[in-house]
Amino acid sequence: MHDRFEDIDYWKAIILYGLNAATYKIALGKTLLELTKHNNESLEWSTLAKAYLDNYINRLSANPLPQQSNPSRRTVMERITTQLRLGTITYEEALGMVEREAFNDVIPRFHTIGVNKLMGAEKFYHFDHGKKLYLHDSLFRIHESSSGELYKELDARWSLLEGAFQMGHDNWDLANDIREIYIKKGTERTNITGNIPFLNGYQGNVCFYCGEQMAPSDIHVDHVLPRQVVMHDEIWNLVLSHSLCNLHKEDFLVGKHYLEKLIDRNENIMGSNHPWKHKISASLGATKVARAKSTYYHYENVRQVLGNRYWENSPTYNRATDPFYKKLITQLNNKP
Numbered sequence: 001m002h003d004r005f006e007d008i009d010y011w012k013a014i015i016l017y018g019l020n021a022a023t024y025k026i027a028l029g030k031t032l033l034e035l036t037k038h039n040n041e042s043l044e045w046s047t048l049a050k051a052y053l054d055n056y057i058n059r060l061s062a063n064p065l066p067q068q069s070n071p072s073r074r075t076v077m078e079r080i081t082t083q084l085r086l087g088t089i090t091y092e093e094a095l096g097m098v099e100r101e102a103f104n105d106v107i108p109r110f111h112t113i114g115v116n117k118l119m120g121a122e123k124f125y126h127f128d129h130g131k132k133l134y135l136h137d138s139l140f141r142i143h144e145s146s147s148g149e150l151y152k153e154l155d156a157r158w159s160l161l162e163g164a165f166q167m168g169h170d171n172w173d174l175a176n177d178i179r180e181i182y183i184k185k186g187t188e189r190t191n192i193t194g195n196i197p198f199l200n201g202y203q204g205n206v207c208f209y210c211g212e213q214m215a216p217s218d219i220h221v222d223h224v225l226p227r228q229v230v231m232h233d234e235i236w237n238l239v240l241s242h243s244l245c246n247l248h249k250e251d252f253l254v255g256k257h258y259l260e261k262l263i264d265r266n267e268n269i270m271g272s273n274h275p276w277k278h279k280i281s282a283s284l285g286a287t288k289v290a291r292a293k294s295t296y297y298h299y300e301n302v303r304q305v306l307g308n309r310y311w312e313n314s315p316t317y318n319r320a321t322d323p324f325y326k327k328l329i330t331q332l333n334n335k336p
């Protein structure tokens with residue numbers, strides 16, 4: 001049996017395995033830890049707003065990096081802190097805006113792990129929206145035992161997200177000629193779930209990314225090289241994964257170890273008698289060497305477009321060797 005899932009495991013799952021399109025959750029995590037040290041079981045909305053705003057002011061004062069993935073938008077907190085910096089609003093007005101506008105999503109959704117809303121529900125607090133937030137014992141316990149480590153982890157995660165958002169923004173206009181090639185050849189999105197039985201025959205019901213068992217209700221078809229670049233649903237680029245692995249990987253680049261794994265998987269298909277192997281040779285080439293070369297060619301193109309925007313900010317990240325992830329996915333598979 002796997003180890004029990006402790007309070008701190010819930011915290012890590014929430015902070016490290018969330019699907020972050022912005023930095024809100026990280027900022028709220030930091031705010032909660034900071035306010036926990038005062039030992040009050042309930043927090044006024046205004047207290048929360050002040051600590052949250054101060055966190056963003058500190059973060060964005062020197063060299064502000066983007067706080068969300070969409071390059072054409074800014075977060076509520078970026079807007080508020082910019083107005084404050086320009087002097088168009090006072091600190092008091094900024095606080096009021098944070099109270100009214102900043103918490104509508106992040107406070108109700110903080111406990112979500114991946115897409116699972118039940119597993120971590122109300123683990124660290126519950127709230128009366130716009131009025132009070134009530135801290136739970138589990139938050140006091142992890143603060144007591146590990147606050148130093150948790151602060152470091154939050155800062156590291158905040159930087160990682162900002163770095164990824166920045167790279168995404170920088171590359172928006174770059175490598176357009178490469179993108180153009182794929183866009184021109186691009187195909188309409190097809191219904192790719194029909195490939196599940198076929199692909200599962202080559203994966204033995206384990207996830208391509210983490211190597212753990214997949215429940216039948218939790219199988220996603222994932223594009224190893226992001227569809228937003230390659231613009232097709234060809235079988236050689238499709239694998240099966242947990243929904244959480246698929247959604248967390250998002251449009252990031254994976255390391256070469258996953259590419260090698262994909263090449264091996266495709267060679268397994270080529271070595272079988274499945275009729276779809278012709279689809280692979282038509283796309284990648286007639287020989288093993290040619291197919292590996294084509295796969296790397298597309299990988300390098302995607303790397304040009306995404307600009308080394310690696311999953312978890314690391315070319316060596318491998319979920320199959322991440323012990324905490326194994327524990328988490330076991331919990332998620334066993335719970336609603």
Ligand SMILES: [Zn+2]
Binds near residue numbers: 212242
């Ligand atoms: Zn997985």
